[in-house]
Amino acid sequence: MGKKNPTLSEQRAAFRDYLARKQLKMTPQRMRILDAFLASQGHMTSEDLYHRVKKADPTVGQATVYRTLKLLADSGIAQEVDFSEGVARYEHGFHQEHHDHLICTRCRTTVEVSDEEIERLQESLAAKHGFRLTGHSMCLYGICPRCRATD
Amino acid sequence: MGKKNPTLSEQRAAFRDYLARKQLKMTPQRMRILDAFLASQGHMTSEDLYHRVKKADPTVGQATVYRTLKLLADSGIAQEVDFSEGVARYEHGFHQEHHDHLICTRCRTTVEVSDEEIERLQESLAAKHGFRLTGHSMCLYGICPRCRATD
DNA sequence: GTACTTGCAAACGCTTTGCACTCTC
């Protein structure tokens, strides 16, 4: 478990490969969006990324960012996450170990957490009902230490 | 754990109390929406409920259903759940034991599951990061036995 | 040269809201 994170150029190559496999084309826009995505951290919305990309190239359209994020997710470079806010968020997809999220409902801070025991129990819970698991999302909502301190 | 489910008239009374406490009024529309909600099962969308209510009274507006569902959720009679579909769903809120959802991504069947061990681990995971948990949502996505059979 | 891509603006689906009217308490 836990190969180390791919380098920037490995990721670029991976995206190129993905595009080729799907008979899609590499374009300057896609390149810029990929780079902006890789250069950022956390859980970005399409909007976030759009603004970042726009700084580098004001001509890029919002629709292209939406479209490219879908490709990044499909290629595995990005991972869509849903914090029930009504916006899609994306995080880097190369986190080998699955992780879940601990979200402060007051300040929106999020912490990535993981627990092998929980993973294992989830699998067996699914198996007990005859399901083959393809994915899951677990969000724990609460109040973070900092917000608790300022109560 | 596990008081038995409240009766229909207990729930009506609970809603009435909630409204009174908030200085809101009971109306025939709210009554009908509550009844339709209680008479249904599963994970309903506002749309679902709107259609049901409409059969009993075609004059009820969609906005009223949205508004009333929010009240039902706030009062604890309903519980909002999010299966990442882009629609809000509501289930009965009187399930005392917390449960999570196992969702078939092919046929959308959902099964309610619960596991005390997982609950406990979630608590301790949150505590480890100094969070005070206020809620959580866990959705396990997979393929249900029936869909697996027709592969 | 042939698809595939782009930016734009319009359309989308779900949800919320402003309004004039109506009703509950």
Add this chain to the structure above:
DNA sequence: GAGAGTGCAAAGCGTTTGCAAGTAC
């Protein structure tokens, strides 16, 4: 009768899509 609630239609939001022009391969 004062304050809430209603239905309607319009607006809001994040996201998707149709299109004509542009571009990677």
